[in-house]
Amino acid sequence: MTLTQDDSNFDVENGIIDGEAPPHTQLAAKYKQSFAYYTFRVRLPSTLQTIADSLAKDKDELLATYGADADIDQTAAAVLELRSNILKNGPLLPFNDKDSDADEWNLFLEKLPKENRTYFAACWLYAECYMYRKLWAIFIASRLAGHDYFRKQKQTAAQLSFDAMLAVAKGTRNNERIASTFQKLMKLNLWGNRCDLSITSGKQVKPTGDAFHQVDELNPNLLVDATGTIWELLDKSDGNGIVEFVFDNAGYELYTDLILAEYIIDKGLARKVRFNAKAIPWFISDVRAEDYHWTIQFLIGQSDPMLSELGKKFKRLTDEGKFELAPLEHFWSGPYEFYRMAEVQPELYKRLSQAQLVILKGDLNYRKLLGDYSWHSTESLEICLRGFRPTNLCTLRTIKADLVCGLPQGKSEELFAKDKEWMLTGEYGTIEFAPK
Ligand SMILES: O=P(O)(O)OC[C@@]1(O)O[C@H](CO)[C@@H](O)[C@@H]1O
DSSP states (O other), X not given: OOOOSOOHHHHHHTTOBSSOOOTTSBOBTTBTTSHHHHIIIIIXXXXXXXXXXXXXXXXXHHHHHHOTTOOHHHHHHHHHHHHHHHHTTOBOOOOXXXXXXXXXXHHHHHHSOGGGOBTTTXXXXXXXXXXXXXXXXXXXXXXXXXXXXXXXXXXXXXXXXHHHHHHHHHHHTTOOSSHHHHHHHHHHHHHHTTOOTTTTXXXXXXXXXOHHHHHHHTGGGEEEEOHHHHHHHHHTSOSOOEEEEEOOBSTHHHHHHHHHHHHHHHTTSOSEEEEEOBSSOOTTTBOBHHHHHHHHHHHHTOSSHHHHHHHHHHHHHHHTTSEEEOOOOGGGGSSOOGGGHHHHOHHHHHHHHTSSEEEEEHHHHHHHXXXXXXXXXXXXXXXXXXXOOSXXXXXXXXXXXXXXXXXXXTHHHHHHHHOTTGGGSSOOEEEEEEOO
Protein backbone atom coordinates (compact mmCIF):
# COMPACT_ATOMS: atom_id res chain seq x y z
CA MET A 1 0.00 0.00 0.00
CA THR A 2 2.63 2.52 -1.06
CA LEU A 3 1.71 5.80 -2.68
CA THR A 4 4.19 7.24 -5.09
CA GLN A 5 2.54 10.60 -5.67
CA ASP A 6 2.69 13.55 -3.30
CA ASP A 7 -0.68 13.81 -1.60
CA SER A 8 -0.15 16.73 0.72
CA ASN A 9 -2.24 19.30 -1.21
CA PHE A 10 -4.99 16.84 -1.93
CA ASP A 11 -5.13 15.78 1.70
CA VAL A 12 -5.37 19.32 3.05
CA GLU A 13 -7.99 20.39 0.50
CA ASN A 14 -10.17 17.35 1.15
CA GLY A 15 -10.02 17.06 4.90
CA ILE A 16 -8.08 13.79 4.84
CA ILE A 17 -7.37 12.51 8.34
CA ASP A 18 -3.98 10.90 8.93
CA GLY A 19 -5.23 7.79 10.71
CA GLU A 20 -7.63 4.86 10.45
CA ALA A 21 -11.38 4.88 10.90
CA PRO A 22 -12.06 5.15 14.67
CA PRO A 23 -13.77 2.15 16.33
CA HIS A 24 -17.46 1.75 15.54
CA THR A 25 -17.60 4.13 12.59
CA GLN A 26 -18.10 3.69 8.87
CA LEU A 27 -14.97 3.05 6.83
CA ALA A 28 -14.20 5.84 4.38
CA ALA A 29 -11.42 6.95 2.05
CA LYS A 30 -10.96 10.12 4.10
CA TYR A 31 -8.84 8.06 6.51
CA LYS A 32 -5.36 8.10 5.03
CA GLN A 33 -4.21 4.90 6.73
CA SER A 34 -7.12 2.92 5.31
CA PHE A 35 -7.34 0.59 2.34
CA ALA A 36 -10.22 2.75 1.14
CA TYR A 37 -7.87 5.74 0.72
CA TYR A 38 -5.42 3.64 -1.28
CA THR A 39 -8.30 2.22 -3.30
CA PHE A 40 -9.50 5.64 -4.42
CA ARG A 41 -6.05 7.16 -4.87
CA VAL A 42 -4.50 4.22 -6.74
CA ARG A 43 -6.52 1.06 -7.39
CA LEU A 44 -9.73 2.40 -8.92
CA PRO A 45 -7.97 5.04 -11.07
CA SER A 46 -5.80 2.22 -12.39
CA THR A 47 -8.85 0.04 -13.13
CA LEU A 48 -10.46 2.90 -15.07
CA GLN A 49 -7.29 3.64 -17.00
CA THR A 50 -7.15 -0.03 -18.04
CA ILE A 51 -10.73 0.13 -19.33
CA ALA A 52 -10.02 3.28 -21.37
CA ASP A 53 -6.86 1.68 -22.78
CA SER A 54 -8.66 -1.51 -23.69
CA LEU A 55 -11.35 0.44 -25.55
CA ALA A 56 -8.60 1.92 -27.72
CA LYS A 57 -6.90 -1.45 -28.12
CA ASP A 58 -10.09 -3.31 -29.04
CA LYS A 59 -11.48 -0.55 -31.25
CA ASP A 60 -11.73 -2.58 -34.47
CA GLU A 61 -13.40 -5.47 -32.72
CA LEU A 62 -15.88 -3.13 -31.01
CA LEU A 63 -16.67 -1.33 -34.26
CA ALA A 64 -17.39 -4.69 -35.86
CA THR A 65 -19.74 -5.64 -33.03
CA TYR A 66 -21.47 -2.35 -32.25
CA GLY A 67 -21.41 -0.70 -35.67
CA ALA A 68 -19.18 1.76 -37.49
CA ASP A 69 -20.67 4.70 -35.59
CA ALA A 70 -19.93 3.28 -32.12
CA ASP A 71 -18.70 6.20 -30.02
CA ILE A 72 -15.61 4.50 -28.68
CA ASP A 73 -13.38 7.53 -28.23
CA GLN A 74 -16.12 9.48 -26.45
CA THR A 75 -16.80 6.53 -24.16
CA ALA A 76 -13.11 6.20 -23.32
CA ALA A 77 -13.01 9.95 -22.62
CA ALA A 78 -16.00 9.63 -20.27
CA VAL A 79 -14.25 6.78 -18.43
CA LEU A 80 -11.17 8.97 -18.02
CA GLU A 81 -13.36 11.82 -16.80
CA LEU A 82 -14.77 9.53 -14.14
CA ARG A 83 -11.19 8.67 -13.20
CA SER A 84 -10.27 12.31 -12.89
CA ASN A 85 -13.41 13.04 -10.82
CA ILE A 86 -12.34 10.38 -8.36
CA LEU A 87 -8.83 11.81 -8.16
CA LYS A 88 -10.38 15.25 -7.52
CA ASN A 89 -12.72 13.86 -4.86
CA GLY A 90 -15.69 14.87 -6.99
CA PRO A 91 -19.35 14.65 -5.95
CA LEU A 92 -21.56 11.55 -6.14
CA LEU A 93 -24.20 12.82 -8.56
CA PRO A 94 -27.63 11.36 -9.36
CA PHE A 95 -28.05 8.93 -12.25
CA ASN A 96 -30.09 10.00 -15.25
CA ASP A 97 -30.12 6.73 -17.16
CA LYS A 98 -33.13 4.50 -17.69
CA ASP A 99 -31.90 1.35 -15.93
CA SER A 100 -34.46 0.05 -13.48
CA ASP A 101 -32.28 0.71 -10.43
CA ALA A 102 -31.52 4.37 -11.25
CA ASP A 103 -34.39 5.75 -9.13
CA GLU A 104 -33.43 3.58 -6.20
CA TRP A 105 -29.83 4.76 -6.42
CA ASN A 106 -30.97 8.38 -6.60
CA LEU A 107 -33.14 7.97 -3.56
CA PHE A 108 -30.20 6.46 -1.73
CA LEU A 109 -27.90 9.33 -2.72
CA GLU A 110 -30.49 11.94 -1.81
CA LYS A 111 -30.69 10.56 1.70
CA LEU A 112 -26.92 10.73 2.25
CA PRO A 113 -25.92 13.83 4.22
CA LYS A 114 -24.72 16.36 1.63
CA GLU A 115 -21.26 16.66 3.18
CA ASN A 116 -20.81 12.90 2.70
CA ARG A 117 -21.61 12.87 -0.99
CA THR A 118 -18.05 12.71 -2.36
CA TYR A 119 -15.75 9.76 -3.08
CA PHE A 120 -13.56 10.32 -0.04
CA ALA A 121 -16.19 11.52 2.43
CA ALA A 122 -18.78 8.81 1.74
CA CYS A 123 -18.71 5.41 3.37
CA TRP A 124 -16.22 3.33 1.35
CA LEU A 125 -18.88 0.79 0.41
CA TYR A 126 -21.24 3.43 -0.98
CA ALA A 127 -18.57 5.25 -2.96
CA GLU A 128 -17.00 2.15 -4.46
CA CYS A 129 -20.34 0.63 -5.48
CA TYR A 130 -21.30 4.03 -6.91
CA MET A 131 -18.18 4.05 -9.04
CA TYR A 132 -19.00 0.69 -10.63
CA ARG A 133 -22.60 1.80 -11.26
CA LYS A 134 -21.36 5.11 -12.75
CA LEU A 135 -19.11 3.19 -15.11
CA TRP A 136 -22.09 1.15 -16.26
CA ALA A 137 -24.06 4.38 -16.77
CA ILE A 138 -21.34 5.65 -19.13
CA PHE A 139 -21.69 2.55 -21.28
CA ILE A 140 -25.48 2.44 -21.33
CA ALA A 141 -25.55 6.05 -22.49
CA SER A 142 -23.29 5.10 -25.42
CA ARG A 143 -23.60 2.88 -28.45
CA LEU A 144 -21.62 0.29 -26.53
CA ALA A 145 -24.61 -0.37 -24.25
CA GLY A 146 -24.49 -3.93 -22.98
CA HIS A 147 -20.73 -4.27 -23.49
CA ASP A 148 -19.14 -6.08 -20.55
CA TYR A 149 -15.81 -4.28 -20.31
CA PHE A 150 -14.51 -6.95 -17.91
CA ARG A 151 -15.55 -9.96 -19.99
CA LYS A 152 -12.17 -10.67 -21.57
CA GLN A 153 -10.40 -10.50 -18.20
CA LYS A 154 -12.91 -12.91 -16.67
CA GLN A 155 -12.53 -15.34 -19.55
CA THR A 156 -8.73 -15.16 -19.46
CA ALA A 157 -8.87 -15.88 -15.73
CA ALA A 158 -10.84 -19.07 -16.43
CA GLN A 159 -8.47 -20.13 -19.21
CA LEU A 160 -5.46 -19.63 -16.95
CA SER A 161 -7.08 -21.87 -14.35
CA PHE A 162 -7.26 -24.92 -16.59
CA ASP A 163 -4.61 -26.93 -14.69
CA ALA A 164 -6.11 -26.11 -11.29
CA MET A 165 -9.59 -26.97 -12.54
CA LEU A 166 -8.45 -30.32 -13.87
CA ALA A 167 -6.66 -31.18 -10.63
CA VAL A 168 -9.79 -30.34 -8.64
CA ALA A 169 -11.97 -32.42 -10.98
CA LYS A 170 -9.63 -35.40 -10.57
CA GLY A 171 -9.63 -35.04 -6.80
CA THR A 172 -13.42 -34.90 -6.45
CA ARG A 173 -14.91 -37.61 -8.69
CA ASN A 174 -15.18 -40.27 -6.00
CA ASN A 175 -16.32 -38.14 -3.12
CA GLU A 176 -18.17 -39.65 -0.20
CA ARG A 177 -20.90 -38.13 1.95
CA ILE A 178 -18.77 -37.46 5.00
CA ALA A 179 -18.01 -34.39 7.07
CA SER A 180 -14.30 -34.27 6.20
CA THR A 181 -14.94 -34.19 2.44
CA PHE A 182 -17.59 -31.50 2.71
CA GLN A 183 -15.32 -29.41 4.93
CA LYS A 184 -12.48 -29.76 2.47
CA LEU A 185 -14.65 -28.63 -0.42
CA MET A 186 -15.80 -25.61 1.55
CA LYS A 187 -12.21 -24.67 2.27
CA LEU A 188 -11.26 -25.21 -1.36
CA ASN A 189 -14.08 -22.86 -2.24
CA LEU A 190 -12.92 -20.32 0.33
CA TRP A 191 -9.35 -20.18 -0.97
CA GLY A 192 -10.70 -19.86 -4.51
CA ASN A 193 -11.70 -16.37 -3.37
CA ARG A 194 -8.05 -15.35 -3.52
CA CYS A 195 -8.39 -15.28 -7.33
CA ASP A 196 -10.09 -11.91 -7.53
CA LEU A 197 -9.21 -9.44 -10.25
CA SER A 198 -10.33 -6.39 -8.32
CA ILE A 199 -7.72 -6.75 -5.59
CA THR A 200 -5.03 -6.78 -8.30
CA SER A 201 -6.71 -3.98 -10.33
CA GLY A 202 -7.19 -6.50 -13.14
CA LYS A 203 -3.79 -8.24 -13.09
CA GLN A 204 -4.24 -11.96 -13.72
CA VAL A 205 -3.29 -14.44 -10.98
CA LYS A 206 -2.92 -18.03 -12.11
CA PRO A 207 -3.86 -20.59 -9.44
CA THR A 208 -0.93 -22.96 -9.16
CA GLY A 209 0.01 -26.05 -7.17
CA ASP A 210 -2.13 -28.80 -5.75
CA ALA A 211 -5.31 -27.14 -4.44
CA PHE A 212 -6.08 -29.91 -1.94
CA HIS A 213 -2.57 -29.87 -0.55
CA GLN A 214 -2.90 -26.08 -0.23
CA VAL A 215 -6.14 -26.44 1.71
CA ASP A 216 -4.20 -28.38 4.36
CA GLU A 217 -1.25 -26.03 4.26
CA LEU A 218 -3.51 -23.02 4.67
CA ASN A 219 -5.35 -24.40 7.70
CA PRO A 220 -3.37 -22.16 10.11
CA ASN A 221 -4.52 -19.15 8.04
CA LEU A 222 -8.17 -20.09 8.41
CA LEU A 223 -8.96 -17.86 11.37
CA VAL A 224 -12.55 -18.97 11.91
CA ASP A 225 -13.69 -22.40 10.75
CA ALA A 226 -17.42 -23.07 11.03
CA THR A 227 -17.41 -25.85 8.42
CA GLY A 228 -18.26 -28.50 11.05
CA THR A 229 -21.43 -26.64 12.10
CA ILE A 230 -22.45 -26.03 8.49
CA TRP A 231 -21.98 -29.72 7.71
CA GLU A 232 -24.17 -30.70 10.66
CA LEU A 233 -26.89 -28.34 9.55
CA LEU A 234 -27.04 -29.81 6.04
CA ASP A 235 -26.38 -33.41 7.06
CA LYS A 236 -29.22 -33.38 9.59
CA SER A 237 -31.67 -31.71 7.20
CA ASP A 238 -34.20 -33.74 5.20
CA GLY A 239 -32.30 -32.85 2.02
CA ASN A 240 -35.32 -31.09 0.61
CA GLY A 241 -34.12 -27.57 1.23
CA ILE A 242 -32.58 -24.91 -0.96
CA VAL A 243 -29.06 -23.55 -0.65
CA GLU A 244 -28.60 -20.01 -1.98
CA PHE A 245 -25.14 -18.96 -3.16
CA VAL A 246 -24.39 -15.28 -3.49
CA PHE A 247 -21.66 -15.46 -6.10
CA ASP A 248 -18.43 -13.54 -6.08
CA ASN A 249 -15.73 -14.02 -8.73
CA ALA A 250 -15.83 -15.73 -12.10
CA GLY A 251 -12.95 -18.00 -13.19
CA TYR A 252 -11.47 -20.45 -10.73
CA GLU A 253 -13.62 -19.31 -7.79
CA LEU A 254 -16.84 -19.86 -9.74
CA TYR A 255 -15.59 -23.30 -10.72
CA THR A 256 -15.08 -24.21 -7.05
CA ASP A 257 -18.59 -22.84 -6.30
CA LEU A 258 -19.94 -25.29 -8.85
CA ILE A 259 -17.88 -28.15 -7.41
CA LEU A 260 -19.29 -27.48 -3.93
CA ALA A 261 -22.81 -27.12 -5.34
CA GLU A 262 -22.41 -30.41 -7.22
CA TYR A 263 -21.51 -32.13 -3.97
CA ILE A 264 -24.52 -30.61 -2.19
CA ILE A 265 -26.88 -31.94 -4.87
CA ASP A 266 -25.18 -35.32 -5.46
CA LYS A 267 -25.09 -36.15 -1.77
CA GLY A 268 -28.70 -35.15 -1.19
CA LEU A 269 -27.87 -32.28 1.15
CA ALA A 270 -30.36 -30.02 -0.65
CA ARG A 271 -32.76 -30.36 -3.55
CA LYS A 272 -31.66 -27.16 -5.27
CA VAL A 273 -28.75 -24.77 -5.29
CA ARG A 274 -29.70 -21.30 -6.42
CA PHE A 275 -27.03 -18.91 -7.63
CA ASN A 276 -27.25 -15.15 -7.30
CA ALA A 277 -25.25 -13.33 -9.97
CA LYS A 278 -24.64 -9.63 -10.57
CA ALA A 279 -26.83 -7.62 -12.92
CA ILE A 280 -23.98 -5.42 -14.19
CA PRO A 281 -20.17 -5.69 -14.60
CA TRP A 282 -19.02 -5.51 -11.00
CA PHE A 283 -15.71 -5.31 -9.12
CA ILE A 284 -14.02 -6.54 -12.32
CA SER A 285 -14.41 -10.26 -11.88
CA ASP A 286 -17.85 -10.79 -10.32
CA VAL A 287 -20.05 -13.42 -11.95
CA ARG A 288 -22.90 -12.35 -14.20
CA ALA A 289 -25.41 -14.78 -15.73
CA GLU A 290 -23.44 -14.69 -19.00
CA ASP A 291 -20.28 -15.76 -17.16
CA TYR A 292 -22.09 -18.70 -15.59
CA HIS A 293 -23.24 -19.99 -19.00
CA TRP A 294 -19.91 -19.20 -20.61
CA THR A 295 -18.02 -21.16 -17.93
CA ILE A 296 -20.18 -24.23 -18.44
CA GLN A 297 -19.63 -24.04 -22.21
CA PHE A 298 -15.92 -23.46 -21.62
CA LEU A 299 -15.76 -26.68 -19.62
CA ILE A 300 -17.82 -28.62 -22.18
CA GLY A 301 -15.45 -27.42 -24.91
CA GLN A 302 -12.30 -28.77 -23.23
CA SER A 303 -10.52 -31.64 -24.97
CA ASP A 304 -9.89 -33.25 -21.61
CA PRO A 305 -12.83 -35.68 -21.18
CA MET A 306 -13.09 -35.20 -17.43
CA LEU A 307 -13.60 -31.43 -17.64
CA SER A 308 -15.85 -31.76 -20.64
CA GLU A 309 -18.05 -34.32 -18.84
CA LEU A 310 -18.15 -32.09 -15.80
CA GLY A 311 -19.30 -29.18 -17.95
CA LYS A 312 -22.06 -31.39 -19.39
CA LYS A 313 -23.08 -32.40 -15.91
CA PHE A 314 -23.31 -28.77 -14.76
CA LYS A 315 -25.44 -28.06 -17.82
CA ARG A 316 -27.69 -31.01 -17.08
CA LEU A 317 -28.08 -29.94 -13.45
CA THR A 318 -29.01 -26.46 -14.72
CA ASP A 319 -31.52 -27.88 -17.25
CA GLU A 320 -33.07 -30.03 -14.51
CA GLY A 321 -33.40 -27.01 -12.22
CA LYS A 322 -31.14 -28.48 -9.53
CA PHE A 323 -28.78 -25.64 -10.29
CA GLU A 324 -30.73 -22.46 -10.83
CA LEU A 325 -29.78 -18.90 -11.61
CA ALA A 326 -31.85 -16.61 -9.42
CA PRO A 327 -33.76 -13.78 -11.07
CA LEU A 328 -31.47 -10.76 -11.40
CA GLU A 329 -31.57 -8.50 -8.37
CA HIS A 330 -30.08 -5.04 -8.42
CA PHE A 331 -29.68 -5.26 -4.67
CA TRP A 332 -26.43 -7.23 -5.13
CA SER A 333 -24.96 -4.36 -7.14
CA GLY A 334 -26.52 -1.62 -5.06
CA PRO A 335 -24.99 0.39 -2.22
CA TYR A 336 -27.00 -1.00 0.67
CA GLU A 337 -25.62 -2.95 3.61
CA PHE A 338 -27.38 -6.28 4.05
CA TYR A 339 -29.03 -5.22 7.29
CA ARG A 340 -31.18 -2.86 5.22
CA MET A 341 -32.35 -5.57 2.79
CA ALA A 342 -35.59 -6.32 4.63
CA GLU A 343 -36.56 -2.66 4.35
CA VAL A 344 -35.42 -1.85 0.80
CA GLN A 345 -35.82 -5.22 -0.94
CA PRO A 346 -38.35 -7.20 1.13
CA GLU A 347 -39.03 -9.70 -1.67
CA LEU A 348 -35.40 -10.73 -1.81
CA TYR A 349 -35.24 -11.01 1.98
CA LYS A 350 -38.31 -13.23 1.85
CA ARG A 351 -36.77 -15.48 -0.79
CA LEU A 352 -33.58 -15.89 1.22
CA SER A 353 -35.68 -16.67 4.32
CA GLN A 354 -37.05 -19.72 2.54
CA ALA A 355 -33.59 -21.23 2.06
CA GLN A 356 -31.98 -23.72 4.37
CA LEU A 357 -28.66 -21.94 4.06
CA VAL A 358 -27.28 -18.83 2.36
CA ILE A 359 -23.62 -18.94 1.38
CA LEU A 360 -22.17 -15.46 0.93
CA LYS A 361 -19.00 -15.52 -1.10
CA GLY A 362 -16.08 -13.16 -0.90
CA ASP A 363 -14.85 -9.96 0.54
CA LEU A 364 -17.38 -7.48 -0.79
CA ASN A 365 -20.32 -9.56 0.42
CA TYR A 366 -18.59 -9.65 3.79
CA ARG A 367 -18.18 -5.89 3.75
CA LYS A 368 -21.88 -5.54 3.00
CA LEU A 369 -22.68 -7.94 5.79
CA LEU A 370 -20.65 -5.91 8.27
CA GLY A 371 -21.72 -2.63 6.68
CA ASP A 372 -18.14 -1.37 6.05
CA TYR A 373 -17.93 -0.63 9.74
CA SER A 374 -14.95 -0.73 12.07
CA TRP A 375 -16.21 -3.43 14.43
CA HIS A 376 -13.83 -4.76 17.00
CA SER A 377 -12.25 -7.91 15.59
CA THR A 378 -13.61 -10.00 18.49
CA GLU A 379 -17.24 -8.91 18.16
CA SER A 380 -19.49 -11.76 17.12
CA LEU A 381 -20.91 -12.09 13.61
CA GLU A 382 -24.43 -12.14 15.13
CA ILE A 383 -23.89 -8.66 16.62
CA CYS A 384 -22.35 -7.28 13.45
CA LEU A 385 -25.26 -8.51 11.32
CA ARG A 386 -27.47 -5.85 12.94
CA GLY A 387 -30.58 -7.96 12.57
CA PHE A 388 -29.89 -9.42 9.11
CA ARG A 389 -31.03 -12.94 9.92
CA PRO A 390 -33.20 -14.20 7.04
CA THR A 391 -32.03 -17.80 7.62
CA ASN A 392 -28.84 -19.74 8.39
CA LEU A 393 -25.97 -17.76 6.93
CA CYS A 394 -22.36 -18.49 6.25
CA THR A 395 -19.60 -16.39 4.75
CA LEU A 396 -16.54 -17.69 2.92
CA ARG A 397 -14.15 -14.81 2.69
CA THR A 398 -10.45 -14.31 2.20
CA ILE A 399 -9.51 -11.14 4.01
CA LYS A 400 -8.82 -8.32 1.53
CA ALA A 401 -10.17 -5.30 3.36
CA ASP A 402 -9.50 -3.77 6.76
CA LEU A 403 -12.48 -5.06 8.69
CA VAL A 404 -13.21 -8.36 10.38
CA CYS A 405 -15.22 -9.81 13.24
CA GLY A 406 -15.50 -13.08 15.12
CA LEU A 407 -11.77 -13.52 15.83
CA PRO A 408 -10.41 -14.96 19.06
CA GLN A 409 -9.06 -12.47 21.60
CA GLY A 410 -5.55 -11.31 20.67
CA LYS A 411 -5.49 -12.84 17.17
CA SER A 412 -5.69 -9.61 15.23
CA GLU A 413 -2.97 -8.01 17.38
CA GLU A 414 -0.75 -11.06 16.87
CA LEU A 415 -1.17 -10.85 13.08
CA PHE A 416 -0.56 -7.09 13.00
CA ALA A 417 2.69 -7.64 14.88
CA LYS A 418 3.78 -10.02 12.10
CA ASP A 419 2.57 -7.98 9.14
CA LYS A 420 0.78 -4.65 9.30
CA GLU A 421 -0.92 -5.38 5.98
CA TRP A 422 -2.19 -8.84 6.85
CA MET A 423 -5.80 -7.79 6.18
CA LEU A 424 -5.15 -6.81 2.60
CA THR A 425 -3.40 -9.79 1.10
CA GLY A 426 -6.05 -12.51 0.87
CA GLU A 427 -3.64 -14.87 2.67
CA TYR A 428 -6.03 -15.25 5.60
CA GLY A 429 -9.62 -16.37 5.52
CA THR A 430 -12.67 -16.99 7.63
CA ILE A 431 -15.65 -19.31 7.28
CA GLU A 432 -18.21 -17.85 9.67
CA PHE A 433 -21.72 -19.01 10.43
CA ALA A 434 -24.78 -17.44 12.02
CA PRO A 435 -27.85 -19.59 12.65
CA LYS A 436 -31.29 -18.18 11.91
O1 LIG B 1 -15.43 -9.50 -3.15
P1 LIG B 1 -14.05 -9.97 -3.49
O2 LIG B 1 -13.91 -10.30 -4.92
O3 LIG B 1 -13.57 -11.05 -2.61
O4 LIG B 1 -13.06 -8.76 -3.20
C1 LIG B 1 -13.29 -7.48 -3.66
C2 LIG B 1 -12.13 -6.60 -3.36
O5 LIG B 1 -11.01 -6.94 -4.11
O6 LIG B 1 -12.53 -5.33 -3.67
C3 LIG B 1 -12.45 -4.47 -2.57
C4 LIG B 1 -11.70 -3.25 -2.83
O7 LIG B 1 -11.90 -2.74 -4.09
C5 LIG B 1 -11.84 -5.18 -1.44
O8 LIG B 1 -12.67 -5.10 -0.36
C6 LIG B 1 -11.73 -6.59 -1.88
O9 LIG B 1 -10.44 -6.97 -1.70
